[in-house]
Amino acid sequence: MDEIEIPSLDATRFDSILETDQAEEFATRLRAASSQLDGHTYWHINSTAAGGGVAEMLQSVLSYLRGGGINARWAVIEGDEEFFVVTKRIHNFLHGSKGDGGSLGEAERAAYELALGHQFKDLEALVQPGDVVVLHDPQTLGMAPHLRELGASVIWSCHVGTDEPNEFAHSAWEFLAPYARLAQRVVFSRRSYAWDLLDPTLVEVIAPCIDAFSPKNQRLTADVVAAVLDQSGVVPSGSSGPASFHRQNGDEAVVKARAVMLEEEPVPAGAKLVTQISRWDPLKDHLGVMVGFCEYVPESIDAHVVLVGPSPESVTDDPEGGDTLDELRKAWSQLPDASRERVHIACLPMDDLAENAAIVNALQRRSDVIIQKSLAEGFGLTVAEAMWKETPTVASAVGGIQEQIEDGVNGLLVDPHDLEQFGRAVSGLLEDPDRARELGRRAHISVRDHYLAPHYLARFLELAMSVS
Ligand code: UDP
Numbered sequence: 001m002d003e004i005e006i007p008s009l010d011a012t013r014f015d016s017i018l019e020t021d022q023a024e025e026f027a028t029r030l031r032a033a034s035s036q037l038d039g040h041t042y043w044h045i046n047s048t049a050a051g052g053g054v055a056e057m058l059q060s061v062l063s064y065l066r067g068g069g070i071n072a073r074w075a076v077i078e079g080d081e082e083f084f085v086v087t088k089r090i091h092n093f094l095h096g097s098k099g100d101g102g103s104l105g106e107a108e109r110a111a112y113e114l115a116l117g118h119q120f121k122d123l124e125a126l127v128q129p130g131d132v133v134v135l136h137d138p139q140t141l142g143m144a145p146h147l148r149e150l151g152a153s154v155i156w157s158c159h160v161g162t163d164e165p166n167e168f169a170h171s172a173w174e175f176l177a178p179y180a181r182l183a184q185r186v187v188f189s190r191r192s193y194a195w196d197l198l199d200p201t202l203v204e205v206i207a208p209c210i211d212a213f214s215p216k217n218q219r220l221t222a223d224v225v226a227a228v229l230d231q232s233g234v235v236p237s238g239s240s241g242p243a244s245f246h247r248q249n250g251d252e253a254v255v256k257a258r259a260v261m262l263e264e265e266p267v268p269a270g271a272k273l274v275t276q277i278s279r280w281d282p283l284k285d286h287l288g289v290m291v292g293f294c295e296y297v298p299e300s301i302d303a304h305v306v307l308v309g310p311s312p313e314s315v316t317d318d319p320e321g322g323d324t325l326d327e328l329r330k331a332w333s334q335l336p337d338a339s340r341e342r343v344h345i346a347c348l349p350m351d352d353l354a355e356n357a358a359i360v361n362a363l364q365r366r367s368d369v370i371i372q373k374s375l376a377e378g379f380g381l382t383v384a385e386a387m388w389k390e391t392p393t394v395a396s397a398v399g400g401i402q403e404q405i406e407d408g409v410n411g412l413l414v415d416p417h418d419l420e421q422f423g424r425a426v427s428g429l430l431e432d433p434d435r436a437r438e439l440g441r442r443a444h445i446s447v448r449d450h451y452l453a454p455h456y457l458a459r460f461l462e463l464a465m466s467v468s
């Protein structure tokens with residue numbers, strides 16, 4: 001178990017971008033929660049400090065709770081390979097996917113409970129009766145019985161699900177239900193993800209959020225964008241500007257890290273850019289992006305696609321990452337020459353998460369289109385991130401992406417299995433910058449109204465108060 005340090009940030013910085021009533025509502029909720037939780041800790045526990053949407057959110061949003069006087073703390077569990085094979089299987093099953101083809105039986109339950117029992121030993125010394133603990137995702141849920149016994153209040157937040165539960169989803173639900181029933185509230189990121197095995201009065205729906213001021217989303221000028229992408233080696237341009245950004249605590253920093261690129265030649269500085277940013281997970285369908293782009297985005301458009309993900313060894317809770325990247329590299333090497341020249345694979349360094357975030361930020365701003373062609377998606381923070389930056393999106397009509405994108409209004413939705421439709425949607429936006437700009441403008445407004453940190457935190461504070 002690792003504890004991650006959380007800086008303290010003043011949430012009034014959101015006053016400049018929220019509507020007045022939105023800002024006031026959040027300030028009131030923060031004050032009330034701070035007074036009610038006085039003397040207690042508001043824990044958030046997940047399974048990785050880096051990589052993936054949950055880590056991304058916790059890194060930034062918990063700071064605003066501390067800034068508001070709440071003793072928020074973040075702990076990350078550890079586990080052995082066997083544990084993460086089981087939890088990745090649960091994750092895939094919850095998405096309705098068969099994953100590695102294994103099952104969830106007594107042996108898997110024993111491995112799951114054993115690993116979480118060890119993790120709880122570390123936590124036991126830290127959590128006090130009366131504390132409120134939010135357990136994120138299936139990886140941590142098995143600690144609910146121990147925490148309840150200790151006298152803590154428990155909320156389980158499940159960020160994954162499927163709109164059409166199949167036998168795999170049901171099998172994961174059966175596996176998890178004994179623990180989930182011990183939580184006082186279960187939060188799903190989308191209404192249709194709620195299981196019918198659970199008491200509906202305990203179920204809440206809260207969409208994830210982004211932090212407009214984090215290194216991932218803060219404003220960057222065009223010069224800085226060019227400099228960050230040049231310095232990181234993703235889009236060399238010979239830029240001489242400063243590759244500077246602000247860390248979460250406000251300190252100025254400079255991107256020094258370099259990405260590992262797989263490419264024939266670097267992306268030409270002036271080329272149109274289409275980008276997908278994801279963990280190396282088969283459900284993100286990198287292969288589909290590559291093939292759809294090569295076959296259906298004509299060479300005459302002069303566009304390049306960059307598939308971006310973390311350096312694979314850095315994401316500790318995802319055992320499939322390395323294999324998925326290897327397969328992609330192999331498929332890339334077998335592309336016809338003319339196609340291969342237009343496809344770039346970027347592994348971003350994760351040693352300094354803020355630098356990694358600044359590179360992602362610059363890519364999302366530099367790109368003409370951001371893609372999220374997932375086969376399944378809990379929410380898809382990458383979509384909200386691009387939308388906030390007014391970059392037009394083409395994304396699959398799956399899971400939480402459908403909450404965010406209204407097709408043809410603030411982005412484009414495509415059938416994840418129709419590569420031609422996908423390619424045409426991307427080409428259409430590249431060839432019609434006015435339409436692309438209008439979609440981006442509307443996208444920004446919808447993120448401001450629904451998916452910024454204060455919206456998310458206000459709901460979670462309300463829950464913490466209701467169970468404490
Ligand atoms: N991400 C990142 N660096 C990478 C790849 C992904 O910072 O190299 C971030 C991405 O910007 C987003 C998160 O990881 O904030 C992915 O969240 P999402 O909800 O899109 O997918 P998940 O990984 O949770 O399935």
